[in-house]
Amino acid sequence: MLAVNVEKMLGDFAVTATFASETGATALFGPSGSGKTTVVNMIAGLLKPDRGRIALDDEVVFDDEARIDAPVWRRRIGTVFQEGRLFPHLSVRHNLDYGRWMGGHAADPAAFSHAVELLDIGHLLDRRPGRLSGGERQRVAVGRALLMRPRLLLLDEPLASLDEARKADILPYLERLRDEAKVPMIYVSHDAGEVKRIATRVVRIEGGKVAATGGVELLRA
Amino acid sequence: MFELSPQEWTAVALSLRIAMVSTVIALPFGIAIATLLARKSFWGKSLLDAVVHLPLVLPPVVTGYLLLITFGRKAPVGAFLADHFGIVFSFRWTGAALACGIMAFPLMVRAIRLSVEAIDRRLEDAAATLGANRIWLFLTVTLPLALPGIIAGMMLAFARALGEFGATITFVSNIPGETQTISAAIYTLTQVPGGDSAALSLVIVAIFISLAALIASEWFARRAHSRMHGV
Numbered sequence: 451m452l453a454v455n456v457e458k459m460l461g462d463f464a465v466t467a468t469f470a471s472e473t474g475a476t477a478l479f480g481p482s483g484s485g486k487t488t489v490v491n492m493i494a495g496l497l498k499p500d501r502g503r504i505a506l507d508d509e510v511v512f513d514d515e516a517r518i519d520a521p522v523w524r525r526r527i528g529t530v531f532q533e534g535r536l537f538p539h540l541s542v543r544h545n546l547d548y549g550r551w552m553g554g555h556a557a558d559p560a561a562f563s564h565a566v567e568l569l570d571i572g573h574l575l576d577r578r579p580g581r582l583s584g585g586e587r588q589r590v591a592v593g594r595a596l597l598m599r600p601r602l603l604l605l606d607e608p609l610a611s612l613d614e615a616r617k618a619d620i621l622p623y624l625e626r627l628r629d630e631a632k633v634p635m636i637y638v639s640h641d642a643g644e645v646k647r648i649a650t651r652v653v654r655i656e657g658g659k660v661a662a663t664g665g666v667e668l669l670r671a
Numbered sequence: 672m673f674e675l676s677p678q679e680w681t682a683v684a685l686s687l688r689i690a691m692v693s694t695v696i697a698l699p700f701g702i703a704i705a706t707l708l709a710r711k712s713f714w715g716k717s718l719l720d721a722v723v724h725l726p727l728v729l730p731p732v733v734t735g736y737l738l739l740i741t742f743g744r745k746a747p748v749g750a751f752l753a754d755h756f757g758i759v760f761s762f763r764w765t766g767a768a769l770a771c772g773i774m775a776f777p778l779m780v781r782a783i784r785l786s787v788e789a790i791d792r793r794l795e796d797a798a799a800t801l802g803a804n805r806i807w808l809f810l811t812v813t814l815p816l817a818l819p820g821i822i823a824g825m826m827l828a829f830a831r832a833l834g835e836f837g838a839t840i841t842f843v844s845n846i847p848g849e850t851q852t853i854s855a856a857i858y859t860l861t862q863v864p865g866g867d868s869a870a871l872s873l874v875i876v877a878i879f880i881s882l883a884a885l886i887a888s889e890w891f892a893r894r895a896h897s898r899m900h901g902v
Contacts, residue, residue: 494800495799495800496796496799496800521799521804522796522799522800523799523800523801523802523803523804523808524802525800526802527800528800528801529797529800531793531797533793535791535793535794535796535797537794537797537798537812538794538816538899539815539816539818539898539899548798548801548803548811549801549802552798552801552802552803552804552807553802578898578899580899594801595800595801598801598802
């Protein structure tokens with residue numbers, strides 16, 4: 451369970467977000483420039499809020515009054531970025547293993563092969579990211595985030611850099627991820643079609659503020 | 672035709688040893704200072720930058736003289752190091768390595784700094800979200816991505832050390848078997864009658880070593896590049 455209540459000034463654009471998410475997939479939905487990525491970066495720990503509180507499960511990861519600001523690497527929030535951000539100098543296999551190494555966990559072949567199978571990336575393991583297509587790259591990025599054993603998955607416009615056909619290819623994988631991985635997801639997107647398929651709850655963001663919170667029926671408005 | 676006396680071979684071996692030792696010892700400092708200059712902003716940064724570049728713009732004789740009055744046997748730092756750690760620089764090959772390292776340092780720092788600045792910081796953010804603390808992040812992402820620049824920096828430093836003459840001869844003189852490098856030996860041979868052919872042999876050796884170093888670094892750089900972009 452994630453509880454967010456933060457404020458951040460970016461120049462003269464104010465971003466304030468208050469919402470909570472349970473299990474399943476919560477979408478942060480809104481037009482480009484509405485502040486979604488700012489919110490995501492604050493949750494991940496890549497951007498420091500001016501004020502507020504972020505709690506994940508039983509742990510407060512940020513609280514300006516209590517002077518708590520857990521560093522990014524301790525938050526264990528698996529993040530998938532729009533551009534994938536795979537490590538170009540490592541093979542796909544080593545990219546997938548990176549989070550496990552950094553967490554100091556022993557190899558877990560069952561979890562590894564489950565993720566590989568779920569995302570259908572078994573034939574890519576020995577390649578380097580430079581040799582992957584956009585869709586393959588994003589699937590590996592999702593696998594990499596999943597295999598770090600995250601408490602929460604943060605997907606920031608994971609399909610925005612892909613064309614329509616690729617998006618349609620990947621959406622089923624993300625649906626399976628939501629249903630099988632048992633990790634709560636925050637799914638950031640400006641695309642109502644994507645959000646409708648992935649999200650179980652919707653937080654609509656407009657002009658740096660939460661405009662509405664509810665189920666997928668919000669998308670019709 | 673092509674013949675080197677034992678003394679000239681000694682100069683070749685000594686040059687190689689001095690160039691390698693100075694490059695390897697300068698490397699960790701070079702990486703640290705290059706990263707500092709590329710990534711951090713702090714008070715006195717432009718001063719540090721200027722000091723690092725000083726050996727590039729000062730006449731080498733001046734650098735050699737400064738080393739002499741700092742690291743000489745009776746100079747403050749030199750006496751301290753000799754008394755407490757048994758490290759003596761003056762008129763030893765170690766002094767030549769120190770001079771070469773300092774002369775080569777700005778070139779090394781420049782090359783590494785450029786490649787650190789070119790790294791996509793978003794990859795480092797991604798590594799942090801995956802649980803990498805600062806040290807691991809540096810070792811597993813920053814350093815490997817800067818590798819082409821590190822190789823180029825080492826190559827430049829090695830070449831500079833091999834060719835270093837002015838600071839070395841001022842600081843540690845030109846003692847056969849101890850501080851007489853290829854450059855100093857060639858210089859000495861050109862000052863005596865009949866030394867021309869031996870000088871020419873040493874010149875050929877110098878060209879050969881420089882070419883070999885250049886080809887090796889190209890090969891390493893291409894390998895590092897292809898490892899990073901596919902295959």
